[in-house]
Amino acid sequence: MKITIIFPGRSIETARPTGSVMPLAPTLLAALTPEKHEVYLVDMFFGDQVDYESDADVVAVTVRTPLAVIAYEIADNFLKRGKKVILGGPHIFAFPEEAKQHATAVAIGEGEELWPVILKDAEQDKLKDFYVCGPYWTDRLNGDVHHQKERPALKNLPMMRRDLLPRERYFMDSIFTTRGCPNHCRFCPVTDIFGAKIRHRPIDEVVAEVATLGRRYFQVDDSVFGHPQIVDRSQENQYYVDLYSELAQLRPKRLWTGAGGLSAVNYKDGRKILDLAAESGLCSIAAGLESISAKGQKQSGGWRKLHYSSPDTFDIQKMKSNIRTIQGLGIEVKGFFIIGWDEDTQETYRRTLDFCDECNIVPFIFTLTPMPGSRIYQEYLEQGRIIADRPWDHYGGGYVVYRHPTMSEEEMIELNAEVMMEAYSTGRIVKRTLLAVRHRFSIDIATSSFFTQLGLRKAYRQLYEQSPGPSRQSH
Numbered sequence: 001m002k003i004t005i006i007f008p009g010r011s012i013e014t015a016r017p018t019g020s021v022m023p024l025a026p027t028l029l030a031a032l033t034p035e036k037h038e039v040y041l042v043d044m045f046f047g048d049q050v051d052y053e054s055d056a057d058v059v060a061v062t063v064r065t066p067l068a069v070i071a072y073e074i075a076d077n078f079l080k081r082g083k084k085v086i087l088g089g090p091h092i093f094a095f096p097e098e099a100k101q102h103a104t105a106v107a108i109g110e111g112e113e114l115w116p117v118i119l120k121d122a123e124q125d126k127l128k129d130f131y132v133c134g135p136y137w138t139d140r141l142n143g144d145v146h147h148q149k150e151r152p153a154l155k156n157l158p159m160m161r162r163d164l165l166p167r168e169r170y171f172m173d174s175i176f177t178t179r180g181c182p183n184h185c186r187f188c189p190v191t192d193i194f195g196a197k198i199r200h201r202p203i204d205e206v207v208a209e210v211a212t213l214g215r216r217y218f219q220v221d222d223s224v225f226g227h228p229q230i231v232d233r234s235q236e237n238q239y240y241v242d243l244y245s246e247l248a249q250l251r252p253k254r255l256w257t258g259a260g261g262l263s264a265v266n267y268k269d270g271r272k273i274l275d276l277a278a279e280s281g282l283c284s285i286a287a288g289l290e291s292i293s294a295k296g297q298k299q300s301g302g303w304r305k306l307h308y309s310s311p312d313t314f315d316i317q318k319m320k321s322n323i324r325t326i327q328g329l330g331i332e333v334k335g336f337f338i339i340g341w342d343e344d345t346q347e348t349y350r351r352t353l354d355f356c357d358e359c360n361i362v363p364f365i366f367t368l369t370p371m372p373g374s375r376i377y378q379e380y381l382e383q384g385r386i387i388a389d390r391p392w393d394h395y396g397g398g399y400v401v402y403r404h405p406t407m408s409e410e411e412m413i414e415l416n417a418e419v420m421m422e423a424y425s426t427g428r429i430v431k432r433t434l435l436a437v438r439h440r441f442s443i444d445i446a447t448s449s450f451f452t453q454l455g456l457r458k459a460y461r462q463l464y465e466q467s468p469g470p471s472r473q474s475h
Contacts, residue, residue, distance in 0.1 A: 001123055002038045004056040005029050006074060008067040009045030010393070020046060021218045022162060022170040025062045025089070025111075030161035032115045041164045044070075052077050058122050063089035063099060065372055066396025075102040084122050088114075091392070093193050094373035096141060100129060109133030110179070110194070112152035121146075134195065151194070154179065154201045159209050171448075172257070173217040177206050177243065181222040185290075186301040187338060189373030190222060198227065200239050207246045210254065215444075219258035223305070224282065225273050226264070237269040244276035253281050255444060260285035262322035263307030274329060283445050284332040284436075286364075287323075291337065292316055292355050293348075299341040301375075316355075323359045330440025332432075332449060335361040340368030340412060342405050349415040353423055360435045362453060363423045367412045369395050370402055398463045417464035424457035 005026040023043055030039045040056070042048045059078045063071040068091050075085045079102070087099045088107035099106045105127045107114050114131045121127045129143025134151045162173060180198040181191045210217065226240050247254075260277075264270035290302030297303040298311030308314050323333050337352050349365065356363035370377040370386065372395075380386050380402050390401045400409040407415075422428075429450065436449040 001057040001119070002040070002055055003033060003058045003060065003119070004040045004042060004051075004054060006042040006050060006059065006061045006071075007045055008061065008064070008070045008074065009043070009047075010067060010070060010396070020169065020171045021174050022165060022167065022172070024160065024174045024176060024220055027160035027162055027164065027174075028157075029060060029111055029115055030164055031158040032111060033119065034116065037119065039161070039164060041161075043165055046169055050074055050077075052081065056083060058084045058086065058119070060086040060088065063087050063091040065091045065094075065392050066394075068095075068392035070393070072099075072102040079104070084127060086118060086122075090189065090193060091372060093189065094377075096130060100143065105129060105131060107131045107133075108136055109148075110152050112154070112157065113148045113150075114146075117146060117148075151179075151199065154199050155205075157201065157205065159212065167214065171216060173213040174220055175206070175209055175213065175217055176220045177201050178221045182227050183222075183305045184301055184375075185288075185305070186299070186375045186379075187368065187370065189371055192373060194222075198236065203239070203243050203246060206243060207250070210247060211250055213254060215252070215254055216448075217254055217256045219256055221258060224258040224260045224277060224285065225270065227261075227305070237273065240273045241269065241276060244273065244280040244282075247280035248276060250280075255281045255283050255442075255448075257284040258282070258286070260287060260326075261305045261307070262287055262289070262319060262326065263305060265322040265325045266307050266318075274326065274331075278329040278331055278440075282331055283440070283442070284334060284449075285326065286334045286336060287361075289319065289335045289337055291339075291341065292319075292352055293343070295343040296338075296341050296348075299343065300338060320359055323361060327360070327435065328439055330437075330445075332436040332445070333359070333361040334364060335359070336364040336366070338366055338368050339416070340400075340402075340404055340407075344404075344407075346407060346411060346415055349419045353419045356423065357428070360432055362432055362449075362456075363420070365416065365419055365423070366397060367400055367416045368402070369397070369399075371395065413464070417460075420460045420464070421457075424453060424460065429453040429457070 007023045007026045026041045030041060033039050042050055061071050061075055075087060078085050084104045086105050086107060087103040092099045092106055092108055096106050096108055110133050114133050118131055128146050130141045130145045132138055133148045135149060138145050138147050178198055178200050179194045182196045184191050226236050264274050290300045291297050294311050294314040297314045303311040303314055326333055335356055339348050352365055370380050385403045387401050394401055400412050433446055433450040437446045
């Protein structure tokens, strides 16, 4: 069969300037495809166009919530042409029946176990309505269901088919080493999708794959330092110690980035893991800090991944100290914050930017978007606080999709735009770039930091100029 795998994109993507990363989902599905089939990848995120006149037998589309409208349009167009259309991705987890209206079959959960089964059934014209992997409640699904109850073990996986995309257009390759998240953040559906238990890829398989990558790569794990909730399990810490010890021996050494929690500074073996990660080439982390207040930490659930015993023990001075420790290892910190919890006010936007300035971290300040599948989405839905007429493409930033008790939609959009435009002033960008190389001088790191921040400034201007708030041309 001829198979087309599509990774949808849109014209405004704030993630793109942080470093063009080769997408993981389509390259992994392609690797899981038996060799007898012909595979073609479409990465709309970086400009590929969809060919609706192609002779593909099967079309698979990844559905993320902000791109669900686009994904469904693509699926409908192919269905009209008689193609077998498979929809999967994180949005499907929350809305499988909605997705089924646009697909021949819907995949819920991870693809390692499902994709080969789907292709076999497609080849025999015996596709079921739903393919499910993991401990998912299938009784709510209307139609024929294939259910693989156990999540994949992540062993003996093929290397991603990066050869199917033009590698020269990507600044970084991508790879994963673990899946699962024990944090249960209220705004995030990842724990429910991938489970709270951490599953590890074998270290020798990860190292062998990294050896095939280019000079830079992005590690897509939930936390590249492990998780403080399970530090009593010595094998969890040992996994990262052994992994980064091995990666540090590779030549040439690659620079890499990923998501990482500040808590590694505080827990057993955490500092050792940090040192080895830096030695292996880690130069930047995306840290989910979520809030600068104890109340914000409690409402978001983010306090768990920051290694506090409860939200009441949150200490902002400890957060600042941990940031300085990580920066002292030559690791740039990108701080991600969510504003819009019930206790937040207009002043919270300004105070969060002031915190970022004081700590010299690259700021990512977002107004809360309750994502489908998350606990906060369900709570707000039950409370009647989700604005019902908002399309899915309003769930990608620049819009407000719920009702705040004290701030209006226009106020939150305007305040968010103001602080983000100010955050990426030329002076701030230069200052943060100089700090990024203060403890580890590298032209590559300095160039990456500077031009990433310039790209972010452009992306945020585009994002907020297209949002429904007052005009921001003066910015």
